[in-house]
Amino acid sequence: MSDSVNEQIKFFLPGPTYVPQDAREAMTRPMVGHRSAGFKSFYLSLAERLPKVLRTSGDAMVATGSSTLIMESAVVSCAAQDVLNLTNGAFSERWHSISRSVGKTADKVSVPWGQPMDPEIVRSALRRKKYDAVTLVHNETSTGALSPIAEIARVIREESDAVILVDTVSSLAGARVESDDWGLDVVLAGTQKAIAVPPGLTLFTLSERAAERAAKVPHRGFYTDLLRYREKHREGGFITTPAIPLLYALDVQVNRILAEGMEARWARHEQLYRRTAEWAASRGCTYASAEGARSVTVSCLHPPAGVDPQAIVKGLAARGYTIGGGYGDWKPTTFRIGHMGEVRGSDLEALLLEIDQILETVAAPAVR
Numbered sequence: 001m002s003d004s005v006n007e008q009i010k011f012f013l014p015g016p017t018y019v020p021q022d023a024r025e026a027m028t029r030p031m032v033g034h035r036s037a038g039f040k041s042f043y044l045s046l047a048e049r050l051p052k053v054l055r056t057s058g059d060a061m062v063a064t065g066s067s068t069l070i071m072e073s074a075v076v077s078c079a080a081q082d083v084l085n086l087t088n089g090a091f092s093e094r095w096h097s098i099s100r101s102v103g104k105t106a107d108k109v110s111v112p113w114g115q116p117m118d119p120e121i122v123r124s125a126l127r128r129k130k131y132d133a134v135t136l137v138h139n140e141t142s143t144g145a146l147s148p149i150a151e152i153a154r155v156i157r158e159e160s161d162a163v164i165l166v167d168t169v170s171s172l173a174g175a176r177v178e179s180d181d182w183g184l185d186v187v188l189a190g191t192q193k194a195i196a197v198p199p200g201l202t203l204f205t206l207s208e209r210a211a212e213r214a215a216k217v218p219h220r221g222f223y224t225d226l227l228r229y230r231e232k233h234r235e236g237g238f239i240t241t242p243a244i245p246l247l248y249a250l251d252v253q254v255n256r257i258l259a260e261g262m263e264a265r266w267a268r269h270e271q272l273y274r275r276t277a278e279w280a281a282s283r284g285c286t287y288a289s290a291e292g293a294r295s296v297t298v299s300c301l302h303p304p305a306g307v308d309p310q311a312i313v314k315g316l317a318a319r320g321y322t323i324g325g326g327y328g329d330w331k332p333t334t335f336r337i338g339h340m341g342e343v344r345g346s347d348l349e350a351l352l353l354e355i356d357q358i359l360e361t362v363a364a365p366a367v368r
């Protein structure tokens with residue numbers, strides 16, 4: 001639980017995020033063989049708890065590799081040929097690049113950056129053409145927009161039998177994600193965001209439906225074959241040598257997350273977002289993401305008029321604090337506060353106070 005963290009958090013990147021001391025220390029445990037009985041029982045115990053975080057009664061697995069590996073694996077393994085990529089920012093665009101680069105026939109349906117994906121646009125696209133898979137991003141870390149995944153998944157189910165591949169990289173364990181209840185086929189999330197483990201692992205689900213489809217896809221690769229992952233996972237292990245120290249850190253964090261409780265964790269993130277929004281409004285900072293679709297884990301903000309966002313990022317760095325700059329096309333105009341993982345209200349208050357002081361020096365009239 002977050003109260004069990006005893007350091008003040010000054011690291012507010014929208015990933016990687018602050019990792020608690022006990023999780024960092026767990027990584028220094030002596031090495032063991034990944035095919036040993038000891039490791040197998042460790043992994044089986046971890047695997048028993050992961051479905052509670054991913055909200056599935058099916059397989060909840062871990063891969064050594066960052067989220068992009070499982071984005072690519074999901075497309076390679078589960079999409080026979082035709083893929084629809086829903087895009088509204090840099091990471092949803094990445095699904096499109098991936099789909100094309102592995103030889104799928106990929107179409108893209110886009111809404112402007114900062115907007116959530118619109119279920120009715122998805123419906124129209126599915127009426128125009130039959131797709132084997134649809135990709136989407138729940139929480140666009142580049143813009144801070146949260147898309148209505150449950151509603152989009154319902155539309156996809158109404159209009160097609162495409163498998164639904166969802167990136168929850170910066171939402172899982174921060175915002176509600178219901179893999180089973182929302183009918184999602186692959187849900188994936190790297191460990192370096194709201195799970196608060198260092199980068200290098202990806203958690204993911206694979207529904208029975210997706211597994212059946214994958215079985216009919218002929219060239220799934222080796223490192224990208226999700227059925228191979230599932231087979232090894234069910235035996236209590238990995239397809240290759242896993243990043244064992246990161247798994248030790250994950251074990252600590254999964255316990256912390258479950259001790260806090262998923263609902264309580266989502267509520268804490270909602271509270272962090274609300275406080276950031278209230279502060280932003282009172283300081284002349286405006287959200288770059290659309291109202292009603294704002295992320296609870298990352299706030300992507302325009303500074304007050306006349307203030308360079310880099311002055312805030314650099315000013316904070318000089319004070320020992322880290323936040324994110326803008327991403328891609330939005331780099332010159334926005335800054336991003338990652339309020340996710342183990343961040344508490346008191347950590348956020350201290351950060352906001354520092355930004356206030358910086359704003360006073362760089363834009364005195366704008367903040368009065």
Ligand SMILES: Cc1ncc(COP(=O)(O)O)c(C=O)c1O
Nearest residue numbers: 066067068091141167169170190
């Ligand atoms: C929403 C989202 N998807 C995918 C990725 C890619 O993750 P990675 O660089 O760990 O592969 C990121 C990284 O920030 C992300 O925020």
